[in-house]
Amino acid sequence: MRALNELNIGEEATVANMRCKSRRLRDLGLVEGTKVKCVLRSPLGDPAAYKIRGAVVAIRREDASQITVEGACHE
């Protein structure tokens, strides 16, 4: 179990638990069981961009740290 923001670029995992209060992320289809892949990181280290249901979405560290993922694997 890791937090979403701990994924390295290229790693893919499945959301296990959403403690993040943001409705917006859930509207974007980021819910428990969703596969996410970390694809980019901003040059200043934060935010990072994740591939979620075919779209690339940037999420700040504060929000990503509230989301736990499991089964991380590097493709």
Add this chain to the structure above:
Amino acid sequence: MSDDRKVKIVLAGNPNVGKSTIFNCLTGMHQHTGNWAGKTVANAEGIWKTKDDVKVHLIDAPGCYSLEASSPEEEVARDRICDSGSQGVIVVCDGTCLERNLILALQILKHRQDVIICINLMDQVRRKGLEIDIEKLEKLLGVPVITTESSKKEEIREKLGKAVLDLLSEGDKNKAASKPSSEGYDSKLLDTPEVFAARAQSVVEQVVFAPEEKEDITLKIDRALTNPLVGFPIMALMVLIIFWITVQGANYPSDILSKWLFKLEQPLYDGVAALGASKEFCEMIAFGMYRVLAWVVSVMLPPMAIFFPLFTLLEDWGFLPRVAFNLDRCFKCCKACGKQALTMCMGLGCNASAVVGCRIIDSERERLLAMLTNSLVPCNGRFPIMIAVITMFFAAESSWKGAAILTAAILVGVAATFGATKMLSETLLKGTPSSFTLELPAYRKPEIGKVVVRSIFDRTLFVLGRAVAVAAPAGIVIWLLANINAGDASLISKIAETLEPLGAFMGLDGVILTAFILGIPANEIVLPIAMMIYMSQGTLAEVSDLSFFSELLCANGWNGLTAVNVIIFSLMHWPCATTLLSIKKESGSWKWAAVAFAVPLVMGVAICSLTAAMYRFFL
């Protein structure tokens, strides 16, 4: 189906799926589009005449991800989509990420059945090697599904026209059976996001066939643009190149235009005189109003006609969200939203329209931060001042050097934006940053012809029209001030004299301050006013070449410090009248317009006084 009935169809979908393009294509209107989420900030309604002569009122709802609104924008979208007065909804989906797009479509289908699913961007779907089983999708969703791509206008009109016709005749049948189309929004109809997401996923698993995912070109470009070492330099270089082309390209057409326009002045004078007007009146019209007008047009039109198309190209391509992605950390430090980077970029074109664009920011506090600090990046009305001063004093010999200094000035403006945002978020607008999500859409090939035409007509001519509307009355006022004498001198030079001590303290002079004050309606007229006062003439000086202008300024005591401080003061003084009005309208209060007036002014006065003090101390 009777023709007298008002047919109302809503166009809905996620942000940035090509809704506006489809809207424009159907209605023949020219709503602006750009490759980033939230470009359509206002609701648009247009008339679409289908092939079968049905007159449809097409309503473009702002893009949204869910019917459970979390911003005022989304509330509007939700109310439009669930409006029982409409006869149908076209849900536009991005075919390249159908799964995410279907979440909204499924929510809408919970509320009404008179829906057409329009899968757009099919050209990109093919390029990605995806295959979508349309028939199966229709069966699973129970509503018609059509596919479109932005470049095939005729096909869009044809397919959607036919689908809407079918929808309307279906609607008539239902009406006979007294089945209402929609009963408005009902949150009870919505399951949790998890349920919709799972359903979308299961649909997509059945209808979309994806090949083994290959590294796409978007990701490759993004790796470079967000690279810790070269990401920022690449972005700065792109800005530099745009300015170089603008500075380099604008000079020659500016000269031609001004020669041509000033030639018309005498005939205008003669024309008005022939009508029997007094000498003063003829002078006011020809040398007051018309000359200011001609000046504004010849100085502004060429750089705008070059800058706007270039900027629109970058915007259409998808560059702006990457700027926001790279800069978000800085905005987070200021407790602001990363999307402020997008409105900041829009400010380079026009601050007033950028203030309206701030609607894309969800949190009210963060939206105010973005609006109040927007005028710290120079707009197109201020570029001419900066370009002229830089060219005369620092880069007469090389346009690269000019572009580099201009880029540096923009970076100062960006830094000032961060400073002011931080200051405001620790004083007037305290709060914690809300969570932030930003979509990074795939890069799209801009349609060059469309970009050029649109940026000229929608942006250049719009901004120019506004400037002209301001310049004409301003020309009359300035002429009056310059020609009405109080004692031994004109009113305008009296004002300049009064302001002289303050100006001198700031490393400027009274004339420059007077020019900025009279330039409140539009910054474009600041330089011409200054020049007019220097020449103590009653009319704007007729000069097309900068070397004469630069001699004049030096003769009036300008030096390197004056030039630097004029550049700083044009970056930071007050927003123009139109921008202030927009801020009042968007925030609903004059109080915020007053703050927006004061913040850059205090910064500008402070910095100019500081550089002037340092100059006096060291030199």
